[in-house]
Amino acid sequence: MLRNLIIFIFCLFYLTSCGDTGKSSKEVSKPLNASISEINKEGLFLLKKHCYICHSPISDSHDSILAPPMAAVKMRYQRRYKNKEDFIEGMVKWSVDPKKEEGIMRGAIDRFGPMPKQDFKSEDLFKIARYIYENELEEPEWFAAHAQEMHGQQ
Template identity: 45%
Template structure:
């Protein structure tokens, strides 16, 4: 219960922070092709900002070890969804549905649920989550330095 309260507090604080932030960076020309695939009017830069402010708090890309995480790394989540879904539309739909309303039944990653617990419900709008998930699908997500060795250890014989 205490862990869930901490998660909710972190998510609420980062969500409130992100609502007040404006992304003033100039758009990178290499990202413009991805913007056509963004839902609503959320740009790729805005989705990247939402990802950084809301998701990396728990799904840290710069953690020093697996033990330092509050949730599985996004690179691993992306790989799992890519392997399980097979196409863009299903990837975006399944990941968005889960992130918007996390349930044990909808979870694709049962091991992390056992280790970290169920992801708390976010304060983000479904359109914001869909934009983040679309960004994740369209872009390379950096993995922590230890992730490759951890993945080989955890998934021996499954590759």
């Protein structure tokens, strides 16, 4: 009986302490500052987990990227969609079913092709798009010069 209790306690301890980083998801997704809402905390966590794999803010040059940096995506979507709701809806719609003919980033689509279809939860996409709309994003060092050269913007 004592042996079973010890095994049970050990298993309980093991199950509650397992994880990739040793931290709970709430600890991993802590905001950069306390003013970021709970949804924005989740949006940042999801952005880093799912989007920055291809849309990395860290790259040596425009020639070494797999997809446009998210700062470029945000810039283009802001030019197309003038309010928050349309911006979020446009990003989510594209992310759910990225079709070449419906893409708004013509240069990126010509260079990289349309984004591969992903299996994202729609609520996660809304959190990511909201975070992107409401916050400044990290940019590669070369991005400002590229944006100025290609689009006349910084």
